[in-house]
Amino acid sequence: LIIVVVFVPLFTLESMEGKMFKPLALTICFALIGSLVATLTIVPVLGSIMVKRTTGGDGDDNFLIRSIHRLYMPMLAAAVRGRWITIAVAAAVMVVSFSVLPKIGTEFLPPLNEGAVAINVVRLPTASIKGSVLQTSEIEKRLLAKFPEVETVVSKTGRAEIAEDPMGPEQNDIFVMLKPDYESKFGRSREEMVQAIDRELSVFPGIKPAFSQPIALRVNELISGIKSDVAIKIFGDDIEVLRTTAEKIAPILSGIEGASDVKIEQISGFSQIELHMNRQAMARHMINIEAINLLVKTAIGGSVATTVFEGQKRFDVQVRFPLENRRDIDVIEQMLVPSPAGYNVPLGELVTIEEGEVPAQISREDSTRRLIVECNVRGRDMGSFVAEAQQLLASIENDLPEGYRLVWGGQFENQQRAMKRLKMVVPAAILLIFLMLFCSLNSFKSAILILVNLPFALIGGILAIYFLDINLSVAASVGFIALLGVAVENGLVLVSFFDQLRAGGKKVYEAVIEACRLRVRPLMMTTLTTLAGLLPMLYASGSGSEIQQPLVAVIFGGLISSLCVTLIILPVLYILFNRDKAIVEY
Template sequence: MASVIPLSMLVAFIGMKFFGLSANLMSLGAIDFGLIVDGAVVMIENFISRMNEEGPRGKPKIDIIKRSAMEVARPITFGVVIIIAVYLPIFTLEGLESRMFRPMALTVCCALIGALVLTMTFVPALGSLTLKPYHHEGHEKLLKAMQAGYRRHLNRILNMRWLTIGSALVIVLVAVGSMRYLGTEFMPQLDEGALLIETRRLPSISLSESVEIATMVEKVVKTFPEVDTVVTKIGRPDLATEAMGVYQGDVYVILKPIEEWTGVRTKEALIQKMDQKLKDIPGVVYNFTQPLAMRLDEVISGVKADVAVKLFGDDPTVLEREAKRIETVLRRVGGSADVQTEMLSGSGEMQIEVKRDEMARYGLRVQDVKDIVEIAIGGGVATEIVDGRKKFDVIVRLPEASRKDLNIIQSLLVPAPGGERVLLGQIASIRFAEGPEVINREDAQRRIVIQANVRGRDIGSFVAEAQNRVDEQIKLPAGYFITWGGEFENQQRAMKRLYIVVPLSLCFIFLLLYMTFNSFVHASLIIINVPFALVGGVAALWLRGLNLSLSTAVGFIALFGVAVLNGVVMVSHINRLREEGYNLRESILEGASARLRPVLMTALVASLGFIPMALSTAPGAEVQRPLATVVIGGLITSTLLTLLVLPILYELISQKIEPAIQSILGGRKSYQTDLSDEPAVDGKLDSASNQDDVLNLTEIPEKQAGEENESTKS
């Protein structure tokens, strides 16, 4: 059985090569070896069971292997195909989430296809060579004890089915209802082993002053024993993809391994201590993030923070005023950190406001004033000088001291059309003031950004609370509006798509189940098993304090496939026993107890395969941990409810619903349906003793039903 794993992985590697996927954390990290061998587990378990039953009778081992393989080939094939089908919604994701999870889905599907082919070909061949044909009592004592105990308890539970079904339904409803109280986020925050401290100063600061402050910041950060290396970058040229002024800087902090930390134990506590110390440096605003996380936030929302509130409007003054009000509201929301507003003003400028009445008196135009100011302050070409074959413009303007003197600027003479010269101060009001350093636009509209990071709570609930508070407390002027940006946008987009695609995928799975059983009733019975898997997944998230994210959504998708496979294995065996002549109750008891081992083994093996991911603390494990937690917790409850609730539902449906459907369809399905709740005497139907209690539905047309019943009795 274990040999299926490396061979299946070989098929997965071939598929990765074909699709151009690289071997990385996402493409290989989420492969569960237990999931790969599920089909082989069911196949080999059936080999062993049949050999224990028929081997002592002298039947050839090769015949037993053939028959055993044919018995489970159909449910295994459809079960693996169903597991592959549950991954289809992942292929519909877009953007960043598609790049993260599509390689994983492709690799898992390739591995499952390889495992299915090997289970149908390699495993029977190997089993015929290696499995022992006879049963050894000593090896089966524990299994027999478990099956006997399970059979006794299941018989009791079948007799109080309404209490059991009601209890299971309450548990499912509680689990579904509690999901709304779990935190939400797009993806778990990765621990990059580094920090990025974004620093902002006044836009009017000089380069030398900015370097001096950056040096002070470096010295403070280096005092922490958890810090290994500090590198600072100030500004960025206009030719870069993102221009930055000298008032902006990025401080890259490389941290030591967490095992060497002495002062604090978590990165959140380290950031809090750094923030408190850095506040002693005046005139600087800080934003704490991580290098890759910052780039990710920037790609998603254009802002280097978890949450961005974008305010659009025409007047920069109004934008700044309303942005400060929004900033105040965000600071009062629990979990907010590094809240700051994009700086628009702060650059010194000269503002000249012309007096149009005075200009009209002298016949002057605005362009005349503009020309004089431009020559005096910016400079104008007066002549050219020639140096050999080179020409140079001679620029004439006022000296630097005069350009900063308001009286000299007001004394500039503007020639009028009538020949007179008018003082600039007579026809214009001149003053020095602070103006916008930068005017940002998005979709051809002016905007200002209020950004915030989130610490100590999930982003989803933070954004929901912040949106409610801003809507209640901020009333914007006409023509101004707000949009919200950040990684939660990706989460909302992905979840909206999954809300549409996952139900469609379940419909496709239902179609496969119908093809498996050729029964609408039994296909519905297996689908009912899916909500049971939610219970353990939600409970595991609560116990580990994890949030709902795209990673957990992928975990639930994978979990549904395994839950359906367990149901297919059990229902298929119960159906086969009924076709062989067992009555309803005995078919359920015998079929459920006979499939106890494969159901428990598939759940156990799949859970063990995910345990390393659930417990890993290595870099990148933050993404895989919620996925594995959901699968492990869901498999526990799904397996228990499959073993206890599914047989009850099978009996209830067979007694109450199936006969009505078969009567409508004209008796197209043949099962011996025991209307009493008592098991048969020795497992087989005794037509003489039970014929009054048995409703015999045959597959043959109604006109031949009487003949078939007579032949059966004889």
């Protein structure tokens, strides 16, 4: 039940991390409940049938157990004799392991290797769909010709009819499918492939490519609306202030180590023709604004003239001026506006026509205008990248006018949300575990002793991800949560037996030595079998193994340190916490 409580924090995770790790927590909880039922019902029956009666002496132990006893018991005796030295060494190791935490990178989730590269290409908003398709076809041919690692290339231009993601014809998603085992066959990693493709696409003018992976691209967009790893959201009312701030932020981000595909959300580059009314001329010719608007709407935009029926289908017939009569400003100025006085007036005499640039789009979030500066992070962890970026952008953020603010988004936002939730829920779960330990042991001192043992058990997990160069992610945090449950379980097995032997009349030292001698076998066997089961997952290389490896590495290293702590440090702490007197029961 205590291990079930340990996994309660996973049920509080939200969004993507909740969808990934809630099934894991449910599986473990149901497995533990089923194991408990089987242990209380089936195992005793099978044991009574299959287990032979023995005298229970040490002579019944096999060679492995006798070897373990010969190695372990002298170590335990030495640790107990030099108990303060043992505690000092353990504390020093714990301090050293926790001191490497700032050197461990942080990220939301480890990047998956999907065996494909997704390229999001953005052009000017005025790009036509025909031009986009032609250029994309050239990109496809060039990638297939230049890179033997590429198996096929598929591209998508604009938005499909039933899609929910807004994309104009100026945007393309190009999916580059790589051949199986391309790294071993051609000797080039995915990161090197991305850099090579980026250099190859630099010959195409007017495009801004951003690199990701097909699933990661869509997941990022669906969760946060952003296609990159990190995004800086600038909120405010004036679009020009937002644009100016973004143009200051982008070069600073580009100068940070690890930043790639830095881009500003495209809001400019869209031109339109503006008509400024000359009201004096309009009054002189007795022409109102409605007449001018009707002419411009019909001539340039088009108006529905009639409806054509084909069986049960109906089609609106739209009419407008031929292209040569609406192509540029000079031609538009020659359009004739009828006057109530009975003559026609050229449109150029009634209005001033100019071509101006306007925002291609205005994005809003939380009912406030928003502009995004986004980038991907390559070659370093996301946490240190964002920390450095926040330090460099502090002056810009402080100089923002009142009512304007910067918000960090993308995967970093997901990471902060998940870690914040775990920081609140994990301490509550540990408090609940303490209450359950107190009720189980009837001893405040023994319950505290087991919890004091927990930081020592984390040593192995911290050192494992440090030496394996694994970033601290939500997956690794889940591994630490599972590790707490294992450490509590091992500590409970040993401390409850200490108390049981002391209640039977043994002194503290005798109870500790006897309990360790009798419990070293189950503790060793459960740990070794768990390690054997985790070993294939630690070296797995299939799909999704990138998510498993941080979790398994933490548990693998933590199990080793937890076993050492349980068998060496915990007995020493128990002797220091207790004296030879009856256990006080509450």
